[in-house]
Amino acid sequence: MKRELVATRATLAWAVLTASLLASGLLAASPTSAATTTTTYTATTSVNVRTGASTSQTILFQLQKGQSVLAAGKVSGDWLPITYDNTTAYVWAEYLTADKTAASLVLTGPAGRRTALANVNVRATASLDADITAILDEGTAITVTGYSSGAFAQVTVDGTTGWVHTQFLSTTTDTTPVAVARYTTTTDLALRTTASVAATNQGTISSGSTVGGTGTHSGTYSQVVYDGKVGWVITGYLDAVSGTTAAYVLPLRKATLYGAKASVPIRSAADATSTELGTITLGFAIRTTGTTDGIFTQVIWNGSTAWARTSKLTATATVDLGSDSLNKLEPYGKAAVLEVRANFPKITTIYGWRSSSAYSSDHPNGRAIDIMIPSYKSNKALGDSIAQYFIDNGKRLHVTYILWRQRSYTLSRGSWKAMEDRGSDTQNHMNHVHVSFEPS
Incomplete structure (x- = not known):
């Protein structure tokens, strides 16, 4: 890896590289700084990106409010196809807005590492006219952020953001986190897919095993790499090996x-x-x-x-809410049940966990409750007051969205929005207020 090259040397290196790639067939023609005409959309709230145009398809990641994506076609059946990680993914179009002018920075793939296909220039901005800040050797693993601008991918080199022409990068992104420290487990630990007790267990890590820590933490969990898998384990049971940098030594549980x-x-x-x-x-x-x-x-x-x-x-772990459905809720859901019972005594029936759901994974994950409204056809006011309570206390109670009377309210959007007719009063949430929560 070379640094602080003079402009004339950088320009000569680019010319020689281009000629070499043309001769080898790696580069069909000199890349240009002109961006292809594109259509971009920007998320108005957080929304799942899926492998197919259906809520039953696998979730790839969650697009956040304000992030822009590149359309791969027109909206069809309420779904927008987008370009992501060199393939087509799908987003519910209701939560996107078409940009009048194409966004200059779009999310086109995951963050991770891609390989330099040749000696490659890193530029200060997404332009062939921009200053060259570094030249990386062929085969170098380059950290990409997942964002693109025209024909350039955003990268980080030595902690500084730069741009590399995508023609000189491998198409595959290695998303495996880099281990920055090693730990010995002090007890058997579940390796979960996310930082939640309700997340899928990928396998048990036996006490005394060595794992790699990525330096990433969330609440009571730490991200680790073990046996080729990336997952989350409970912090407090990871004893740093001798010589570990102080910044990566974790507190131990008593x-x-x-x-x-x-x-x-x-x-x-x-x-x-x-x-x-x-x-x-x-x-x-x-x-x-x-x-x-x-x-x-x-x-x-x-x-x-x-x-x-x-x-x-x-020191007591057991919290009995009176039914298996409610006892299987994650903590945020359990806390909400107690608040409903304390503040709305007319409510006698609340449902929580269930094994399957046609529209989201919140109930099977223990992250949603259904508050049944007695005599709902003549008792709309009670449902309105409950829905408003969760809006007013949404941040404190970790609410993500509310469904009531064929409308949806997301905390990030801050307003009600009409929903499609799903058929029955239950499916349209006419007889109950549905509340979903963040992962605990």
Whole structure:
């Protein structure tokens, strides 16, 4: 890898490279800076990107509000085909807006590493006229962000953002996270697909195993690489091997406690006025270090230590909500059930987990509840008040969206939107308020 080359040398290298690639057939013609005419769409809220035009198709990732994508065709049956990772993926068009002027920066693939097919220039901007900031050798694994601008892919080199012409990059992106530290497991650990107790277990990592840590954490979980698989394990059971950089040494668990209230703030210091880093809910398992400071207990959070009020934690794990359907909910769902019972005594029936769902994975994942409205045809006001309660308290209760009377309300959008007619009063949510939650 070469750095700080003078402009004349960089220009000569580009000319020689281009001639070489033309002769070898790797480059059919000199790349140009002119972008092909494109149609782009921008997400108005978070929305799933799937392998096919159906909610039953595999979710590739979740597009976030404000991110733009490149259309691969016209909207058909409410689905927009897009270009993603050198193939066609699909997004529910209702949550996208066509850009009047094509977006200059679009998400066209996953972040990861692609290989340089030849010695390649890294440029300051997405243009052949831009300054060359580095020249990378053939075969170098280049970190890509997943974003493109015209014929250029956005990359990071030595912590600096740059641009490489996609003609000189492999089409396959290696998305496996890089391990930055090694740990020995202190107990048997489930390797989950996401940072949630409800996520699929890819297999059990035996106590005493060595795993690679990526330095990425989420709440009570840390991302690791083990036996060729990437997943999430509970932080607190990973003992850093000797010589590990201090920044990657993780706190170790001394005891496990549980949320004793509907909402338990996790704070940056043992002080009620300190920054709130997150919350846990009733029955949520939190690992502690065994250290206390006044009325606070030190807990393990986001790969480091934080604090929770001792009085809001308990050694008891069991929270019985009265039915298997509700007991299988994730903590955010359980906390919501308690709030409904406390604030709306007329509600006598709430459903939660079920094994399958035709429209989303929230019920099977334990992330949704259905609040049944008694005498719903004449009791619309009760349903309205419940829906509004979850809108008003949505951030605190970790709500993602609400369905009520054939309408949807997403917290990110901040407004109601009409839904298609699904057939019956139950399918159209006329007789119940549906509330979905973030993963716990």
